[in-house]
Amino acid sequence: MLIRKRNPSDPKPSEITDRKSFHERRRFLQMSSVAAGAMLVPGWLVSEKAHAATKFQDVKPGPFGTDEKLTPYKDVTTYNNFYEFGTSKSDPSRYAGSLKTQPWSVVVEGEVAKPGRYQLEDLLKGRGLQDRIYRHRCVEAWSMVIPWVGFSLADLLKRFEPTSKAKYVEFTTLYNPKQMPGQRRAVLPWPYVEALRIDEAMNPLAILAVGLYGETLPNQNGAPLRLVVPWKYGFKSIKSIVKIRLTEQQPRTTWDAAAPNEYGFYANVNPHVDHPRWSQASERRIGSGSIFAPRIKTRMFNGYEKEVAQLYAGMDLRKNF
Numbered sequence: 001m002l003i004r005k006r007n008p009s010d011p012k013p014s015e016i017t018d019r020k021s022f023h024e025r026r027r028f029l030q031m032s033s034v035a036a037g038a039m040l041v042p043g044w045l046v047s048e049k050a051h052a053a054t055k056f057q058d059v060k061p062g063p064f065g066t067d068e069k070l071t072p073y074k075d076v077t078t079y080n081n082f083y084e085f086g087t088s089k090s091d092p093s094r095y096a097g098s099l100k101t102q103p104w105s106v107v108v109e110g111e112v113a114k115p116g117r118y119q120l121e122d123l124l125k126g127r128g129l130q131d132r133i134y135r136h137r138c139v140e141a142w143s144m145v146i147p148w149v150g151f152s153l154a155d156l157l158k159r160f161e162p163t164s165k166a167k168y169v170e171f172t173t174l175y176n177p178k179q180m181p182g183q184r185r186a187v188l189p190w191p192y193v194e195a196l197r198i199d200e201a202m203n204p205l206a207i208l209a210v211g212l213y214g215e216t217l218p219n220q221n222g223a224p225l226r227l228v229v230p231w232k233y234g235f236k237s238i239k240s241i242v243k244i245r246l247t248e249q250q251p252r253t254t255w256d257a258a259a260p261n262e263y264g265f266y267a268n269v270n271p272h273v274d275h276p277r278w279s280q281a282s283e284r285r286i287g288s289g290s291i292f293a294p295r296i297k298t299r300m301f302n303g304y305e306k307e308v309a310q311l312y313a314g315m316d317l318r319k320n321f
């Protein structure tokens with residue numbers, strides 16, 4: 001996989017608003033990268049300045065696309081939740097420049113035959129990257145449509161050879177209050193932890209993302225590696241992952257520990273189960289016009305019912321929210 005630094009003559013991501021122009025741009029990039037052959041360098045060897053996005057080459061279109069209008073790049077990257085950088089939506093894009101994403105390694109431990117500390121480059125080696133255009137539904141009842149760049153979580157987990165005791169997968173975000181000023185305040189128990197049941201983690205929809213709109217992830221979106229689980233509320237999609245642990249017992253997740261009545265372990269998007277303080281029946285699509293734009297109906301499992309409903313057969317989703 002090859003990536004190169006942004007060329008000033010390239011179209012800006014904010015110019016792209018729908019899938020068609022996104023893929024036209026991809027073709028343009030592939031052509032221009034041939035012309036700029038001398039500038040091509042192997043991915044992750046590029047020294048990346050804070051927020052200097054680099055473009056991925058050889059990203060293949062992935063499954064599960066949607067023809068819904070993409071949320072503009074500007075909204076995807078300036079309206080964020082990343083409490084490690086503050087609790088307002090604009091804080092992450094303002095303050096996440098202090099996060100150093102190179103070098104980056106991920107510790108893999110617990111119920112696996114091949115534990116260890118893996119450099120991000122090694123985790124990505126030989127792993128085909130895909131565009132995965134997913135609906136992204138936050139528990140706060142807003143949503144986006146985001147063209148992620150990522151790879152199958154299942155494929156990665158298999159590489160570590162989970163044992164028969166591995167029932168859950170726990171993910172942990174970096175803990176570094178110097179780089180993440182929000183961690184100096186006890187707004188959440190740090191570090192941020194999230195987890196999936198192993199069969200959820202093995203579902204083909206679940207990915208680890210390294211980019212969006214064809215470029216490396218901006219820090220505010222969870223650089224350099226984040227989870228994306230599109231049938232669940234956004235808080236499950238943990239950012240800036242430094243540890244993956246496979247466990248026999250259900251892990252204690254950050255939001256479940258902070259407010260167990262409000263945020264359950266499963267957190268499946270479900271229009272029939274309201275949050276104790278607001279309805280989950282509809283959502284506001286970010287970037288779709290003014291705040292008075294009509295709300296859209298929330299779909300069961302965020303519209304991915306066909307792909308994931310069988311994971312919860314026989315479970316009472318009112319209790320297991």
Ligand code: MTE
Binds near residue numbers: 076237238240
């Ligand atoms: N991961 C970490 N480490 N810290 C966070 O505060 N917020 C979560 C999730 N992952 C969060 C996190 C929430 S509530 C949401 S809605 C999504 O990230 C937001 O992802 P986005 O900013 O890329 O849209």
